[in-house]
Amino acid sequence: MVDPIVLDKQRYWDSCAQLYDDRIQAITYQQYVTLATHTEAAKASRILELAIGTGTHTLFLTKTLLQRGASLVCTEISQKMLELAKSKFDGEEEFLCIKHNKASFTFDECYLSGSPKISVDDLRKGHDPGDRLVFGCIANNEVLPFPDSHFDCYMAPLSLQLVHSYTAMLAEAYRVTSPGGKVGFSVWGRRECIQIYPLLERVLERHGLGPATKPTKTNYDICLNREEVRRQMTEMGFVNIKMWFQPVNYIFDTFDSFYQTLFG
Numbered sequence: 001m002v003d004p005i006v007l008d009k010q011r012y013w014d015s016c017a018q019l020y021d022d023r024i025q026a027i028t029y030q031q032y033v034t035l036a037t038h039t040e041a042a043k044a045s046r047i048l049e050l051a052i053g054t055g056t057h058t059l060f061l062t063k064t065l066l067q068r069g070a071s072l073v074c075t076e077i078s079q080k081m082l083e084l085a086k087s088k089f090d091g092e093e094e095f096l097c098i099k100h101n102k103a104s105f106t107f108d109e110c111y112l113s114g115s116p117k118i119s120v121d122d123l124r125k126g127h128d129p130g131d132r133l134v135f136g137c138i139a140n141n142e143v144l145p146f147p148d149s150h151f152d153c154y155m156a157p158l159s160l161q162l163v164h165s166y167t168a169m170l171a172e173a174y175r176v177t178s179p180g181g182k183v184g185f186s187v188w189g190r191r192e193c194i195q196i197y198p199l200l201e202r203v204l205e206r207h208g209l210g211p212a213t214k215p216t217k218t219n220y221d222i223c224l225n226r227e228e229v230r231r232q233m234t235e236m237g238f239v240n241i242k243m244w245f246q247p248v249n250y251i252f253d254t255f256d257s258f259y260q261t262l263f264g
């Protein structure tokens, strides 16, 4: 049975999938390129990318960095997000029109609880050794349906701060990555440097809108507690941990685009 917290998350992210595709994914390229660079995705033979949103970046990665013979497994908790991602790969002009590129997606929710496990070796059966393979499925970052030590590159752009238990997600990242593999996360940074979301919070507050009780967990917690997160990661076995801040600029060319992005 799927955890009610997971079902809640699915409903929430399903409800904003189209808005995310229309307004946000073009902006979050910025952190994505950093992650792909620092996890050395271009050298990897088995990449796992989690919480891909609507797949804009995933398509970019497969078209620019994914090597011949390499596999990219991508996951999402939201079926709507994954459907939008799939539609990008299905387009005639896109990934599939290139020889040796193969993509398949499943929307089976059985993987949400972490088993059965999906193996890249099984996915590659019947394929040419030189094929670039993309496989997408529904999964929860905190309980992954993949065997131990399976990927040499793990990327989680903008989702560690959102999951129910970030330590569970870190532990799973460590488990599924092979020794010597690269693991990368991007998360929200310093609250005082972020302008657009606190603005929304202030508007809600001023007009007495939103929930009476504020959530105790926020998207800024990982950043605020980063030395504790580093300690926890070291304890789990991660080595050579680097953390840094990187500015991300939003592009709002009109008031309408600002309003729709924030208030949509």
Ligand SMILES: C[S@@+](CC[C@H](N)C(=O)[O-])C[C@H]1O[C@@H](n2cnc3c(N)ncnc32)[C@H](O)[C@@H]1O
Binding pocket: 009, 013, 014, 024, 025, 028, 032, 050, 051, 052, 053, 054, 075, 076, 077, 078, 081, 139, 140, 141, 142, 156, 157, 158, 159, 162, 163, 164
């Ligand atoms: C802020 S978006 C980031 C999307 C994309 N990676 C990007 O960089 O734009 C967060 C994504 O995480 C997904 N998500 C949230 N909780 C998740 C979980 N526990 N497991 C898997 N995906 C999750 C959401 O459906 C959403 O698409």
